[in-house]
Amino acid sequence: MAAPAGSKESGTSLGRSFCKLCLLIFIVFTSLFLVCLIRALTFENREIDYKPCKVTDEDYIRADGKVVDRLVHSLRFKTVSTSKHEYNRDELLKFQFFLKREFPTVHNSSLVKHEVVNGYSLLYELPGTNPELKPYLLAAHLDVVPASDEGWEHPPFDGVITEDGHLYGRGTLDNKDGVLGILEALEFHLKRGFKPKRTLFVALGHDEEVGGDDGAAHMAQMLKDRGIQLEFVIDEGMPILSAGLPMIDKPVAIIGAAEKGYVTLEFKVEVPGGHSSMPPPETSIGILSKALARLEASPHPDLFGYGPEAAMMEHMAPHMSFLGKFVMTNLWLFGPLVSRALASKPATNGQVRTTTAITVFNSGIKDNVLPPVATAYVNHRIHPAQSIQDVIDYDKAVINDERVQIKLSRSVMNREPSPISPTGPEDFGYQIIRSSVKQVFPDAVTVPGILMGNTDTKHYLDLTKSVYRFLPAVLVPEDSKRIHGFNERIAVQNFEQIINFFYHLILNADQEKLQVLHSHTEEL
């Protein structure tokens, strides 16, 4: 049967426009590929390497004998914090006397001014010979979160070292490794006659795990009252990830340049009670449960690129496989892909958005009584691009039900996200930390990032804009569950590296200014 009139021509023109469309798509994809390729090939590694401090073999501190014993004994003090103002004072005092006895030079040298603050925190000052140089602060905390023997391979307060060289205990990662790391390095320096040019403070808080209001807050106020401004602060924070990041096979030291905010919201539904034989279509439990289900089904917006996470990827790019570099130097195009990859795992989802965790649900009186009240608590860790009010507004819009009352909980931990600290090639504090990492972990890549937990650094934000949350514990992503969880542990060899990190940091920070070694840009 002949084709209807005109169909032959239209078939050809359809074919022609289809070919034009294919050609257009081919041209678009080819040009996108070429743009990405040129960017990847010409990407400049802006990092500048600075002259590291001079050290000899005698300068290396070994974590053996007395050194490792001191950490083991420190873990046995049950310096547990449970809530605001509630912490084990006896154990804190025993720990304090132990440190005074074990670090005699730090505590008796005429070079060191040592103060016990608010009964249990420890503040040390080593005045520098050059008062022109702004002081810096090394922070850590003496307290730990609770732990019972249940669920642990070795009791959390015994300090057991296993055959494979791991020391098990509450506080091995959070944060007695930091406390002893700083004190071992300082004692070693002082015994060798070290006299700083730049004033150094060490602040060991005793209630970080419950907000730091009795410890770090007081030490910060003392420094403010003395009119002190700091060059930089380094406190506990992100680790060195030895695995788990996409398309990079080197260890990555993530230096926390920002810290997420923290807010717990209370959701409450109040309805008339009554006899369960005459129930309304929805009880208070039903109304609140549906509202919470909507919250879980509507994650807060993906804010990849609005915090330090994009800078983190770009700093990794020069050290990645070609594919990795191709992607990470073209986040303008692949950003949505990268953020979806980060969002796919709980351990990294918090890098790209405000997280939502329904942590408490209370309701019900008796099985034949309609529940007059249902209450729930939701804990959000807030992305630096959002505020507490943004989070409340978003939750209200998602819940969209007048019967659900939403209000700020009276949690002592509520706080806005921190400002983002400078991480540029000339920023002294960030570069000093980078140099010290590279001296102790030569094959590690250093990048800026966000700390998802919270620390005492909130109290020091008025003293400097350069606040970093980093401690070179070498971890894999699975280890994150050990922090505040079961089987917290540290490799003794890694503790030795932490001590030497602080040893180098104290030397590197004592320079008047950064001395350029070479800039990668010059190399190109």
Ligand SMILES: N[C@@H](Cc1ccccc1)C(=O)O
């Ligand atoms: N550091 C602990 C406790 C804490 C929370 C919030 C502020 C200060 C401390 C955490 O991140 O959960």
Ligand SMILES: CCCCCC(=O)O
């Ligand atoms: C290792 C990071 C810890 C976050 C702050 C804390 O829980 O003490």
Ligand SMILES: [Zn+2]
């Ligand atoms: Zn903690």
Ligand SMILES: [Zn+2]
């Ligand atoms: Zn901690």
